[in-house]
Amino acid sequence: MERDGNGWADCQCGSRHWGRHGAAGLFLIVEEHALLQLRPQWAHQGNTWGIPGGARDSHETVIAAALREAQEETALDPGLVTVKGVHRLQHLGWRFDTVIATAAQRPKVSEHAETVSLDWVDLVDLPRWKLHPGFAQSLPELLLPVVTLIVDAANVVGSRPDGWWRDRVGATERLMTHLEQIAGRPVMMRGRRVLLGGVEVVVEGAAKAVPDVALDRLVRVVRASGSGDDAVVHRARSLSDVVVTSDRGLRARVPRTIPVSSLWEMLD
Numbered sequence: 001m002e003r004d005g006n007g008w009a010d011c012q013c014g015s016r017h018w019g020r021h022g023a024a025g026l027f028l029i030v031e032e033h034a035l036l037q038l039r040p041q042w043a044h045q046g047n048t049w050g051i052p053g054g055a056r057d058s059h060e061t062v063i064a065a066a067l068r069e070a071q072e073e074t075a076l077d078p079g080l081v082t083v084k085g086v087h088r089l090q091h092l093g094w095r096f097d098t099v100i101a102t103a104a105q106r107p108k109v110s111e112h113a114e115t116v117s118l119d120w121v122d123l124v125d126l127p128r129w130k131l132h133p134g135f136a137q138s139l140p141e142l143l144l145p146v147v148t149l150i151v152d153a154a155n156v157v158g159s160r161p162d163g164w165w166r167d168r169v170g171a172t173e174r175l176m177t178h179l180e181q182i183a184g185r186p187v188m189m190r191g192r193r194v195l196l197g198g199v200e201v202v203v204e205g206a207a208k209a210v211p212d213v214a215l216d217r218l219v220r221v222v223r224a225s226g227s228g229d230d231a232v233v234h235r236a237r238s239l240s241d242v243v244v245t246s247d248r249g250l251r252a253r254v255p256r257t258i259p260v261s262s263l264w265e266m267l268d
């Protein structure tokens with residue numbers, strides 16, 4: 001595949017950033033230690049510690065870009081890591097996506113020519129290291145509990161009488177556009193601040209005609225093969241998954257839920 005991401009982006013914040021389609025990095029945490037790399041002196045923001053990462057190509061997802069860059073820079077085997085979610089730092093015209101991941105044990109890594117040095121740093125010590133400014137800015141949000149929202153789309157869309165019954169696909173697309181604005185960001189949920197690391201929108205019936213989202217989006221579509229409720233239950237396996245539904249029957253079948261009204265509070 002062509003590497004079309006390499007290049008500078010002139011951002012409306014007044015800075016130039018690396019990555020024509022944005023950039024992505026891997027924040028890998030194993031047993032309370034994070035994998036960091038010292039950026040070479042000659043690099044942009046050189047001689048600071050950051051995470052492996054680089055420009056995203058237009059044909060990759062954010063997660064694929066972060067894992068590819070980490071593999072190139074540290075020889076990490078991406079098959080050994082489990083992605084927990086994505087944090088998005090959005091500028092006007094550019095963005096940096098941090099893919100937060102973990103592994104059962106420290107995977108083997110080795111120093112690539114581009115990398116001066118790699119180290120596993122205790123999370124408690126991180127603020128005392130000379131960190132890359134962008135990484136340091138995102139760090140407090142990267143350390144929040146990561147939550148994936150599983151959205152019962154029919155239930156959410158049906159909760160507002162805005163004419164959704166005339167155009168279920170359009171109503172679902174509007175919901176997904178709203179959700180994209182909070183995906184990858186910190187939100188208040190069940191009384192605590194969490195990082196919304198991913199959003200899955202489960203659709204059924206006529207809403208299944210909703211188009212696939214662009215590769216750089218964090219909101220994903222899950223088309224139920226049978227009942228929407230069964231698909232939601234199937235997706236909500238992990239303890240970090242929170243289901244958005246006000247359907248009493250569905251609430252009894254999944255471990256953690258928030259009512260539809262709580263989602264609207266986050267979105268409005």
Ligand SMILES: [Zn+2]
Binds near residue numbers: 011012015092094
């Ligand atoms: Zn910028």
